Amino acid sequence: MSQLSEMKKVDIKKGGKKTQDDIVYAHIFDAILEQRLAPGTKLNEESLGEIFGVSRTIIRRALSRLSYEQVVVIRPNRGAVVASPSIEDTRGILFARRVVEKAVTELVCDHADNAQIEQLKKCVRAEQTCFDSGDRAAGIRLSGEFHLLLAEMANNPPLLSFQRSLVSLSSLAIAQYESNAKSHCSYDEHFELIDAIAKGDKNLAVQLMMHHLDHIQDKLNLDGDAATSDLKAIFANVCK
């Protein structure tokens, strides 16, 4: 990764002081959200240390944090890999998202002001620009950030941190199970949702959000036909 793009990424994140492991964490997190890091990728501590110019101590902290969000799996004595959610995991993740997003949508409908509506629109316009210009990776990340932005506006810290974890896990699941490349055109549904929120139509907004999540799930190959290279899953019935 170039020095330039590194700086861009750091600047993107708001909030003043960033400690070193915040930066490393954010980079790896974004790489996963943008699907530049595929599920299953081994995350070597020393290599990452050289890339970011810090010691393993810092890398280790960042990886731990990612593992608490379950975006990375740390296998004792065997290092960290990017999580590869199973089909069952993915169903669980999307179920949890329905639970959280419903609450978030209702909260945002209750007390969203014009400035916030505008902020949401700005986010989705950026998403649209990315997809239309072919920058799928950035588009996927911005799509996730739209949902994070909503959670932020719900003004409930625990729900926000949970949503953070769920959005990145969803991104991993999409990376693994999305059927075809023409997939991620979520922005029109995002715009519809914003309109419903702006009108304060809570029922419609929740309904749109649920359908939106249904569509995300529909695009995934969750029929259990193992479009995966997970041998354990394939031969799960053998040694039973």
Place this chain on the structure above:
Amino acid sequence: MSQLSEMKKVDIKKGGKKTQDDIVYAHIFDAILEQRLAPGTKLNEESLGEIFGVSRTIIRRALSRLSYEQVVVIRPNRGAVVASPSIEDTRGILFARRVVEKAVTELVCDHADNAQIEQLKKCVRAEQTCFDSGDRAAGIRLSGEFHLLLAEMANNPPLLSFQRSLVSLSSLAIAQYESNAKSHCSYDEHFELIDAIAKGDKNLAVQLMMHHLDHIQDKLNLDGDAATSDLKAIFANVCK
């Protein structure tokens, strides 16, 4: 803390292999859940290291993990303290719990078997025994573990890990804001809830759970009259 009680605690937790920082984490977590560690308590790394017989590295990992669950607050360069949720935080925590517990209750109603019902009863009987024999601390912890057990039975890993964080945060909030000592008689409501689940009466179970959470919140002093020693909160209006 004695060597003996340390071993007891370790044995309590299920699952085979425990790494060192798992043990330290579990001890501090339980101490917070049992309210032996009051909100605001400073958690010195070296002292904890001596207590548990490990280096600061391990303590640090445990504290980080607790801070990701927001049970502990790490202030840069100034160490870790047990979190002291504000009144607003507490409302947010209980709101999030309603969201999660509703989903959990519905899931458990859908597919709880007799063995699980029995397990739930066993947990609440233990809780009852503790409260009746005057061991309030253990009772509070078991009360929390009942809700964690439910989340486990919901069979949704993300919801479980979120519930874990919320239950311990609730415990902290109770420690800070509970009005009178005669408070925590949650076990009868727990028994009622189990009955509803056993009958598979989803609507009733959800209703009971919501009322249960209402009662927990009702027992708290959240009227903003600052039964707290938090000077920042008391003088929040001064330098505005």
Place this chain on the structure above:
DNA sequence: CCAGAATAAATTGTATACAAATTATTCATC
């Protein structure tokens, strides 16, 4: 004796060294 600066002690943040475990390679055997 009290306020505030200067200094000392304690505590946290990061890097590094070494031990323990895992993974890769070599070598002997069939």
Place this chain on the structure above:
DNA sequence: GATGAATAATTTGTATACAATTTATTCTGG
């Protein structure tokens, strides 16, 4: 050449050393 044990290399886990920062104490002037 393939299989499997022995060895070497890599990688992770933990402790420790030192730097940076914060907190406590001492000193000085009023």
